[in-house]
Amino acid sequence: MKQWIDRLRQERTLRPEELRQLLTGCDAETLRYINKQAQEVALRHFGNKIYIRGLIEVSNCCRNNCYYCGIRKGNPNIERYRLNLESILDCCRQGYKLGFRTFVLQGGEDPALTDDRIEMTVARIRQNYPDCAITLSLGEKSRDAYERFFRAGANRYLLRHETYNESHYRQLHPAEMFWKHRMDCLWDLKEIGYQVGCGFMVGSPEQTVDTLYEDLQFIRKLQPHMVGIGPFIPQKDTPFGEKKAGTMEDTLRLLSIIRLLQPHVLLPSTTALGTIHPLGREKGIQAGANVVMPNLSPVAVREKYKLYDNKICTGDEAAECRHCMARRMESVGYKVVVNRGDYH
Numbered sequence: 001m002k003q004w005i006d007r008l009r010q011e012r013t014l015r016p017e018e019l020r021q022l023l024t025g026c027d028a029e030t031l032r033y034i035n036k037q038a039q040e041v042a043l044r045h046f047g048n049k050i051y052i053r054g055l056i057e058v059s060n061c062c063r064n065n066c067y068y069c070g071i072r073k074g075n076p077n078i079e080r081y082r083l084n085l086e087s088i089l090d091c092c093r094q095g096y097k098l099g100f101r102t103f104v105l106q107g108g109e110d111p112a113l114t115d116d117r118i119e120m121t122v123a124r125i126r127q128n129y130p131d132c133a134i135t136l137s138l139g140e141k142s143r144d145a146y147e148r149f150f151r152a153g154a155n156r157y158l159l160r161h162e163t164y165n166e167s168h169y170r171q172l173h174p175a176e177m178f179w180k181h182r183m184d185c186l187w188d189l190k191e192i193g194y195q196v197g198c199g200f201m202v203g204s205p206e207q208t209v210d211t212l213y214e215d216l217q218f219i220r221k222l223q224p225h226m227v228g229i230g231p232f233i234p235q236k237d238t239p240f241g242e243k244k245a246g247t248m249e250d251t252l253r254l255l256s257i258i259r260l261l262q263p264h265v266l267l268p269s270t271t272a273l274g275t276i277h278p279l280g281r282e283k284g285i286q287a288g289a290n291v292v293m294p295n296l297s298p299v300a301v302r303e304k305y306k307l308y309d310n311k312i313c314t315g316d317e318a319a320e321c322r323h324c325m326a327r328r329m330e331s332v333g334y335k336v337v338v339n340r341g342d343y344h
Ligand code: SAH
Pocket: 068, 069, 070, 106, 107, 108, 109, 137, 138, 139, 140, 158, 159, 160, 162, 200, 201, 230, 231, 232, 233, 234, 235, 272, 307, 308
């Protein structure tokens, strides 16, 4: 298997059978080997520098009913909130002082967050922080809306494709959601000029080696600037509340494979990975990730933005999260840097 891993690193190709073996028949030593190779590639491109993004969870209201997601419309056991412009700007102010130069506005597809309102929010942040990157992660919008946000100053957009296999998509989403629409959004975003992030959950229900292979093929086709992956974690008030969570090992394997396939890609070590294992995020970095996204949301709302159960860092102030992250990265030999961390 080491030969394939070497070839994956050199030629950036992987056959379906090899992926199967890497995911299902790989012992601890092989896992260490692929993680090591991917970490070396990341070190070569980014040094021991880790980019940080300040995550602001702007709303947990959502018109969609994704089966896996805790903020789905059909979850009655959740107290809904939406941050107003002032509190979003407050988060940015705090974040800027803490050394963040990227703000990520993430939320459900909240009908009250109209295109106008999003555009205005972006414009205000742009005005106050000309030296920062603005990332949006607000779901599927019209092309016109994406263009307006871009003109107002947004630079990046995160929209995980969730799965490239259409029938798998059907198993994760209700009938009123469309795989094709999500894909169109991603291509539109790219054409408009955003730095684009796609991605998927590892171990989502009904995911197979074959659907994962299609995900990797899609990543090669789209050539995104970022790829967000983290383990699926059940949320008890969703239809998938009783399903099994994705594993840390699988997530680390896939992080490494993606790093080897796309050496320059921005690859976060996610909060979900930190949720299933106390050292998950550190291990993610050691498997080839180069980005972390500490939480900048007001503490009062963090518990309410529960995409999945047992989410970490819900009680800590932004400053604590920021410093805790710096310490964690230092513990594995890395340094968190103060800059936008653009794709090159
Ligand atoms: N509404 C936005 C943001 C969604 S939340 C959008 O549509 O893009 C961001 C990501 O969290 C999702 O894309 C999904 O991949 C992930 N997520 C949702 N529920 C999850 C769960 N139960 N476990 C792990 N990740 C989850």
